[in-house]
Amino acid sequence: MEEPVVIGKDKFRISEDETARRELRVLKVHDDVIQIQEEVHGIIALVGASSSVNIKREELKNLIKVAKEEFGWTDICE
Template identity: 90%
Template structure:
């Protein structure tokens, strides 16, 4: 796998004395597969059998741009 490309970063307050950091990255797994990774620090969470990624509109635009320009996926819409 290639090195991840960061397409979004932010911080959000989860209590009066704790702030969480979030980073959204994408990695090219193969010619036809990319992986979206969301890493959150500062939250104690229970891990279940499924997961989800929250993506902002600007991050989606960045994801499409990286997929086209860095991963060569020129046949996807913008």
């Protein structure tokens, strides 16, 4: 399996004492399937059955660029 491509990184304050790190990555799973991975470090516990990814405007631009240049998806627009 290929290595994920990092399309965004940032830090945000959880409390006065704790800051979390976030990294957003994209991975090509199949010729027509990509996976967005959001990794957050610093939160004590996450509980739930659903999952979502927050994506910033610049990260979306980076995602489109990676999909075109790294994965050969030339038929998508910006």
